[in-house]
Amino acid sequence: MILASGFAPIGAFHESGLDVGIATDGAASNDSLNYLEVLKSTATIHKGFTEDATVISAETVLKMATIEGVRVIGREKDLGSIEVGKKLTALFLTPLDLLMEHLAMIILLI
Secondary structure (H helix, E strand, O other), X not given: OOOOOOOOOHHHXXXXXXXXXXXXXXXXXXXXXXXXXXXXXXXXXXXXXXXXXXXXXXXXXXXXXXXXXXXXXXXXXXXXXXXXXXXXXXXXXXXXXXXXXXOOOOOOOO
């Protein structure tokens, strides 16, 4: 939002069958590097932008952050879901992390 370059029509992308991924790219062009905040704002901003509370569900945002995101980069065969034979990238949060709005424990298993 810092660059004021508008919003992607995510609802329309999904309706047309496109996969959409979510990422952060840096403080110079993004309001937050907190990935949980990015997930939250993805859902809330698009609901307000489209004036449609059903345009993006929590389930859709989770899929965009996982399996759809790896489809976008062509890695769905080895990443993006918990399945035998796939690499696991996991983020573990404690209740304190959620309360303080930052991550105190990140474990990446690759």
